[in-house]
Amino acid sequence: MDAEVTIIGAGVIGLAIAAEVSRHFPSVFVVEKHEKYGMETSSRNSEVIHSGIYYRPGSLKALLCREGRDRLYDYCHEKEIPHRRCGKLIVATREKEKQILEGILATARANEVVDGRLLDPGEATALEPNIRVAWAAFFPSTGIVDVHALMQSLENDAILQGTEFAYNCEVKSISRLQGEGYRIGILDADGQSFDFTTRYLINAAGLFAEQIAAMAGIMGDDYRTFFWKGEYFALLNGKHKLINRLIYPVPELNTTGLGIHTTPDLMGRQKLGPNTIYLEDHRIDYGVEASHAQAFLEKTRAFLPFLEPGDLAPDQAGIRPKRQKPGDPPKDFLIREESERGAQGLVNLVGIESPGLTAALSIGEYVRKLLIKE
Numbered sequence: 001m002d003a004e005v006t007i008i009g010a011g012v013i014g015l016a017i018a019a020e021v022s023r024h025f026p027s028v029f030v031v032e033k034h035e036k037y038g039m040e041t042s043s044r045n046s047e048v049i050h051s052g053i054y055y056r057p058g059s060l061k062a063l064l065c066r067e068g069r070d071r072l073y074d075y076c077h078e079k080e081i082p083h084r085r086c087g088k089l090i091v092a093t094r095e096k097e098k099q100i101l102e103g104i105l106a107t108a109r110a111n112e113v114v115d116g117r118l119l120d121p122g123e124a125t126a127l128e129p130n131i132r133v134a135w136a137a138f139f140p141s142t143g144i145v146d147v148h149a150l151m152q153s154l155e156n157d158a159i160l161q162g163t164e165f166a167y168n169c170e171v172k173s174i175s176r177l178q179g180e181g182y183r184i185g186i187l188d189a190d191g192q193s194f195d196f197t198t199r200y201l202i203n204a205a206g207l208f209a210e211q212i213a214a215m216a217g218i219m220g221d222d223y224r225t226f227f228w229k230g231e232y233f234a235l236l237n238g239k240h241k242l243i244n245r246l247i248y249p250v251p252e253l254n255t256t257g258l259g260i261h262t263t264p265d266l267m268g269r270q271k272l273g274p275n276t277i278y279l280e281d282h283r284i285d286y287g288v289e290a291s292h293a294q295a296f297l298e299k300t301r302a303f304l305p306f307l308e309p310g311d312l313a314p315d316q317a318g319i320r321p322k323r324q325k326p327g328d329p330p331k332d333f334l335i336r337e338e339s340e341r342g343a344q345g346l347v348n349l350v351g352i353e354s355p356g357l358t359a360a361l362s363i364g365e366y367v368r369k370l371l372i373k374e
């Protein structure tokens with residue numbers, strides 16, 4: 001075999017897997033179609049280190065988020081990656097929403113997130129004087145991270161452990177070899193085609209994971225991915241100075257996002273977002289529609305009363321690869337070694353939406369354990 005392990009995709013997930021498995025395998029390849037790591041979803045998100053409160057107890061999202069959060073804080077500390085444990089408030093603006101907050105706190109406890117507590121208006125405005133609030137749930141362990149610095153560090157770790165990165169190389173075909181392993185067909189940026197063989201194959205292709213699984217002959221409803229865009233607007237006119245933490249609304253039922261919230265970055269700026277727009281036909285569309293500023297104001301004014309028209313400027317957009325189609329309840333990550341489907345040594349990662357960034361280091365370990373049974 002040319003490689004022991006090949007990872008398709010150099011987003012934060014592929015990088016975290018590379019950094020983990022290269023400690024255990026002698027030859028690891030990462031194949032990425034862009035010229036650099038992290039040019040898709042991994043650089044188009046809120047950069048929040050989630051504490052792990054909303055997910056169904058026992059789900060991969062709940063488990064990997066909680067473990068991944070602690071590992072990520074430790075890793076950031078060890079590698080001096082910029083991050084801040086700024087804390088998060090979920091804000092109810094009506095008395096009757098107190099019950100929803102209590103439900104969120106109960107789910108959080110079931111997920112072993114034990115630092116959350118209910119705040120009355122006095123306690124909440126002591127933390128954030130400029131918000132309007134009836135009740136709030138406060139989670140001090142939520143934070144933010146510089147995702148570019150994180151990805152740089154993971155790439156560096158992987159390279160130091162012998163991983164080879166092939167950028168500008170798009171995977172075009174996958175065929176199973178007799179016995180074990182795979183032949184991977186590549187098209188590079190100069191239009192040259194070549195192929196190589198690998199014993200293990202990890203599909204960390206983000207938005208395109210369903211396509212890659214299909215190339216390897218694995219299809220079905222479980223693998224279907226739906227694209228949900230999220231737009232962000234930057235806060236202008238000094239309004240970013242009026243809040244310090246992550247401030248979220250009470251989430252809606254069967255939500256496809258967590259609601260438009262404030263996200264501070266490590267430079268002290270603040271964004272509002274993301275909204276959720278279903279993209280039909282797997283369209284890649286990173287545009288931010290300026291006219292959506294009005295809807296952002298309407299959604300957030302109840303808890304951010306100081307916002308006015310003219311305070312928001314279009315910023316970035318990202319696309320969530322969800323296994324949830326319109327009308328569905330939230331779905332879990334799919335991370336599966338495919339021996340049962342006749343594809344031994346293939347690991348598919350599908351639907352790695354939020355909290356994928358938070359969970360990345362734990363996902364790396366989870367995948368390694370699928371390859372090496374302990």
Ligand SMILES: Cc1cc2nc3c(=O)[nH]c(=O)nc-3n(C[C@H](O)[C@H](O)[C@H](O)COP(=O)(O)OP(=O)(O)OC[C@H]3O[C@@H](n4cnc5c(N)ncnc54)[C@H](O)[C@@H]3O)c2cc1C
Nearest residue numbers: 009011013033042045046048171206230318355356357358
């Ligand atoms: C709007 C939004 C907000 C979010 N906010 C948060 C948050 O605050 N906290 C959090 O924890 N998570 C958040 N997430 C989720 C997080 O961003 C993702 O879970 C994570 O970035 C997924 O990383 P990835 O490596 O799987 O995907 P990607 O970053 O998309 O990487 C996949 C890579 O595969 C490559 N690839 C695809 N096909 C091929 C091919 N055929 N050949 C070669 N390479 C290929 C792509 O070029 C890409 O680089 C958010 C996501 C979105 C969209």
